[in-house]
Amino acid sequence: MTTSSVEAVEAQAAAFRECFAHVKHEIARVFVGQPELVEHLLVCFFCQGHALLEGAPGLGKTLLVRTLAEAVSVRFSRVQCTPDLMPADVTGTNILVDTPSGGREFNFERGPIFAHVVLADEINRATPRTQSAFLEAMQEGHVTVFGTTHAIGTPFSVFATENPIEMEGTYPLPEAQLDRFFFKLTVKPPSVGELAEIMARTTGAENATVSARFGPEDVRGMLGLIRHVKIADETLHVALKIVSGTHPDSPDAPPAVKQYVRYGASPRGAQAIVLAAKTLALLAGRYHVSADDIQRVVVPALNHRLILNFQGEMDRVSRERLLSDVLSHVAS
Amino acid sequence: MNDTALESSATITRVLSQSWRRLTVVRFCETAATLLPLAVLAGELTVLFGARLLPSPAARWSTAVAFVLVALAAAAARASLKRPTVLEAASIVDSRLGCGAALTTAAQFLGQDDPFAALVTRHAATRLHGFRAAKALPIEPPRVARVLLLSAIAAPALAVVVLSVEHGGLDRGVASVAARAGLAIPAAIADGASAKTPTGEPPIENTIRTEEIRRPGSDLPHRPSEASAIPQPPEHERSGSGAQRGSHETAGDGTNASTNEHPLGDVTAHAGGVGRGTLSPDAVPASAARARGESTATYREAWSRAQSAVAIDRVPADRRVLVRKYFSAIGPSESQ
Numbered sequence: 001m002t003t004s005s006v007e008a009v010e011a012q013a014a015a016f017r018e019c020f021a022h023v024k025h026e027i028a029r030v031f032v033g034q035p036e037l038v039e040h041l042l043v044c045f046f047c048q049g050h051a052l053l054e055g056a057p058g059l060g061k062t063l064l065v066r067t068l069a070e071a072v073s074v075r076f077s078r079v080q081c082t083p084d085l086m087p088a089d090v091t092g093t094n095i096l097v098d099t100p101s102g103g104r105e106f107n108f109e110r111g112p113i114f115a116h117v118v119l120a121d122e123i124n125r126a127t128p129r130t131q132s133a134f135l136e137a138m139q140e141g142h143v144t145v146f147g148t149t150h151a152i153g154t155p156f157s158v159f160a161t162e163n164p165i166e167m168e169g170t171y172p173l174p175e176a177q178l179d180r181f182f183f184k185l186t187v188k189p190p191s192v193g194e195l196a197e198i199m200a201r202t203t204g205a206e207n208a209t210v211s212a213r214f215g216p217e218d219v220r221g222m223l224g225l226i227r228h229v230k231i232a233d234e235t236l237h238v239a240l241k242i243v244s245g246t247h248p249d250s251p252d253a254p255p256a257v258k259q260y261v262r263y264g265a266s267p268r269g270a271q272a273i274v275l276a277a278k279t280l281a282l283l284a285g286r287y288h289v290s291a292d293d294i295q296r297v298v299v300p301a302l303n304h305r306l307i308l309n310f311q312g313e314m315d316r317v318s319r320e321r322l323l324s325d326v327l328s329h330v331a332s
Numbered sequence: 333m334n335d336t337a338l339e340s341s342a343t344i345t346r347v348l349s350q351s352w353r354r355l356t357v358v359r360f361c362e363t364a365a366t367l368l369p370l371a372v373l374a375g376e377l378t379v380l381f382g383a384r385l386l387p388s389p390a391a392r393w394s395t396a397v398a399f400v401l402v403a404l405a406a407a408a409a410r411a412s413l414k415r416p417t418v419l420e421a422a423s424i425v426d427s428r429l430g431c432g433a434a435l436t437t438a439a440q441f442l443g444q445d446d447p448f449a450a451l452v453t454r455h456a457a458t459r460l461h462g463f464r465a466a467k468a469l470p471i472e473p474p475r476v477a478r479v480l481l482l483s484a485i486a487a488p489a490l491a492v493v494v495l496s497v498e499h500g501g502l503d504r505g506v507a508s509v510a511a512r513a514g515l516a517i518p519a520a521i522a523d524g525a526s527a528k529t530p531t532g533e534p535p536i537e538n539t540i541r542t543e544e545i546r547r548p549g550s551d552l553p554h555r556p557s558e559a560s561a562i563p564q565p566p567e568h569e570r571s572g573s574g575a576q577r578g579s580h581e582t583a584g585d586g587t588n589a590s591t592n593e594h595p596l597g598d599v600t601a602h603a604g605g606v607g608r609g610t611l612s613p614d615a616v617p618a619s620a621a622r623a624r625g626e627s628t629a630t631y632r633e634a635w636s637r638a639q640s641a642v643a644i645d646r647v648p649a650d651r652r653v654l655v656r657k658y659f660s661a662i663g664p665s666e667s668q
Contacts, residue, residue, distance in 0.1 A: 005447040230440075230449065232433050233419075290432030290434075291432070291433060
């Protein structure tokens with residue numbers, strides 16, 4: 001180890017914090033309030049995860065994701081999911097084109113999934129077949145069309161939205177697909193003060209604009225930094241006990257989980273917790289993860305990974321409350 | 333590694349070492365804080381109430397000391413067996429100081445050739461600058477230890493109270509406890525104990541003293557010179573009024589009027605015991621009283637113990653005379 005490498009790491013970490021703060025600030029110029037939501041969204045983006053945004057219509061979900069893409073100056077695409085949306089509309093397809101030599105050949109026309117930030121609006125309105133088209137892209141970072149695999153570059157994040165109110169004509173996401181999402185974030189209605197600020201910004205003569213100081217290259221350089229953050233075995237054990245505690249047959253599970261949960265979080269949940277905690281540690285100027293970092297990301301990382309049983313669904317048990325129980329149980 | 337990295341590593345190593353040692357001591361103290369009061373309590377019970385099993389006070393005291401030593405040994409053994417690992421010590425320090433796993437992570441990655449490990453170590457060293465193990469890891473006895481300590485303190489006091497009630501006076505209670513423990517009674521307490529009787533009657537030792545000297549046929553070596561050397565008690569004590577139950581009535585002219593035994597309740601045989609609490613340094617038998625001014629400290633101590641044994645009914649009535657005779661016989665002579 002040399003001093004220069006230490007200094008280089010410190011410089012990278014400082015750049016990461018500056019980038020994160022800048023993007024957060026730029027988003028705050030357009031998107032009013034909910035700093036925790038914005039922070040979690042950015043954590044998800046810098047960890048190269050995918051997020052499911054749930055909220056009523058008109059709360060700014062699309063605006064938030066688009067602003068994120070603009071703030072980091074990455075390619076953005078949006079897919080409005082409907083029941084007649086086909087997988088090829090997402091991934092792209094081969095098109096027969098004329099060659100200059102007079103012949104014809106198939107050319108792959110890239111779909112909207114080939115972007116750095118993809119917004120899948122109302123993803124639960126797409127058919128399961130189309131939803132599954134997102135599956136491979138989200139998990140593998142590439143799509144396969146007619147036997148040919150096409151890689152999607154980095155950074156790559158899919159931000160899907162869903163409306164929890166209108167369930168008519170929707171196709172709830174299967175558990176396997178839900179598990180692919182790094183975070184599930186809930187967009188809450190704005191307060192009166194925030195609403196007033198929204199009115200001031202959106203009904204006036206001037207529109208807020210976003211300035212981008214960082215590009216995809218900068219983001220790519222920061223991605224590797226997060227994974228080098230150290231986590232002690234004991235701290236890791238806390239995260240693993242939390243994940244284990246979401247399983248009803250686990251000794252770490254609190255009584256509420258045993259009563260209401262059918263299946264707990266998968267190992268992907270633990271991965272999400274650890275990566276997000278590393279990001280928070282780096283943002284806090286640390287190079288190691290603390291138990292507080294873990295606890296801060298448990299709810300967004302695991303709330304969509306708990307599958308309730310019949311009683312839990314009937315009693316409308318809150319997943320946040322269950323996770324809170326798990327945290328208390330593990331802490332004790 | 334550069335100097336900064338080396339310094340950080342040294343700081344972490346020092347903190348870990350200090351913490352580990354301190355935690356071992358803390359665990360010993362916490363265990364001892366629980367076991368020692370228990371041992372002391374057991375020792376107190378043995379000394380005060382173990383006379384049937386261990387008649388000798390020395391044996392009882394030895395047992396009590398053994399309890400304490402066993403408790404200390406058990407605390408040391410537990411502290412040794414349950415001593416924390418270095419990482420556990422680091423984790424405890426982190427939680428006590430709110431370092432957020434800084435020391436734990438640094439301890440785990442200490443010495444790794446990795447910029448992040450070096451940064452973690454440096455961060456932890458910065459956080460732990462000026463670390464003092466005694467301050468960060470104070471000795472905090474468990475609550476049960478306080479209860480046990482109070483019990484150990486309260487046990488002798490409770491014994492005094494119970495025996496005081498039983499024997500009708502605080503002085504007698506203290507004397508009784510001291511006698512059970514085989515301890516010498518302070519003269520002031522002994523005086524108080526002998527000066528009182530449960531019924532508030534005058535002490536009977538005056539009559540006993542007279543009886544010993546005057547009784548015809550006594551096996552006490554009767555020396556005419558002793559009689560004249562007997563310190564005379566105050567008039568109101570000597571003349572009595574006949575209210576001295578079961579004592580030897582003494583006539584005003586000093587002649588023995590009665591040889592009745594003391595009628596007080598049951599007594600328990602006890603080595604070295606004397607008759608029920610009617611004797612005091614001021615009222616020792618003739619030969620001892622005669623030499624009161626010049627009696628040795630040893631004699632007075634033995635005499636005090638005998639008195640306290642008397643005070644708690646440990647001497648059968650038929651042996652009290654023998655005890656008195658004994659002390660009369662060994663008392664310092666007048667010539668001293």
